[in-house]
Amino acid sequence: MTLSRRELLRGSLLTGGAGVVASLAGLPFSGAGMAAAPKAQIQTPGAYRFSVGNFEVTALLDGYIDADPTLIPSYDGQAATKLYQDQFRPPLADKIRIPINSFVINTGEKVVLIDSGTADNMGPTLGQFTDNLKAAGVDPESVDAILLTHMHVDHISGITSKEGKDLFPNAELIVHKADWDFWHDDGFMSQADDFMKSNFVNARAMSAPYGKRLTLVEEDQEILPGIEAVWMPGHTPGHTGFILRSEGQELMIWGDVVHFTALQFAHPEWSIVFDSDMALAEKTRRRMLDRVSADKLAVLGSHLDFPGLGHVGRDGDRYSYHQSSWQYTL
Secondary structure, rough: OOHHHHHHHHHHHHHHHHHHHHHHHEEEEOHHHHOOOOOOOOOOOOEEEEEEOOEEEEEEEEEEEEHHHOOOOOOHHHHHHHHHOOOOOOOOOOOOEEEEEEEEOOEEEEEEEEOOOOOOOOOOOOOOOOHHHHHOOHHHHOOOOEOOOOOHHHHHHOEEEOOOEOOOOOOOOEHHHHHHHHHHHHHHHHHOOOHHHHHHHHHHHHHHHHHHHEEOOOOEEEOOOOOOEEEEEOOOOOOEEEEEEOOEEEEEEEEEEOOOOOOOOOOOOOOOOOOOOOOHHHHHHHHHHHHHHHOOOEEOOOOOOOOOEEEEEEEEEEEEEEEOOOOOOO
């Protein structure tokens, strides 16, 4: 509906409004008789849909995790507190809340899943991917391809059941060769601490059912019509982003280039200890921030505030994140 002064003066709205007011006036309202409804006390389903040209993209929330600031070796508590204040966020407590997002792209020809959350591996505030996939109306059997940004536990755990059954039986698994090789290397696994060893075990178990439907990417290339794989190493050896292109519109899905929405745009040097190479991760982050800010390219992030969609601005050596407004029509 389009609202204009002319329509208002015609009385089409005012007449209807007057009728409603007149009807309400005759009702016997009593404050004492109106009981409060019980609170739901749970959030609505974590699914948000928008379009990129002719592509339809659905962001899915797996939940959130509260991260200790000690995971950021360069962390400055005073600077972080000010960033939270400047961005009108709730006061920064002793933990930093991080969402975990996955995405479904319907190109009109293919249904493509990018990452899949944690399943039940990381606590009660996570593991909502499967429920939100269902709430969004996506049938797992309709998924043609699974693209992995990388094989960490919070990205791969929703594609296979605990019993080892593939949950997307018709999907091809597409992952960068450098990531596949890393997580399947017994030498690297033997050097890992207990937490990372569990990531190695999980990566192998989750990917195993797709061994006969596996494509390994070795260079930046179009892997599906309108979807280009872009190597973004540092967080893991084969960490990969994806650029969507449709009808003159573009979007970069950048995985874990940024973990902390409030902090790392202002401080790209604040890498996380889970980066396999923190210096390279910072270099990649700066390169991607330069690219998307210069090209005004929309970004979609695995750990950006849900639904993870926005743009990046630049002011000197600092960057800023601008979350996209709600898309009302597709």
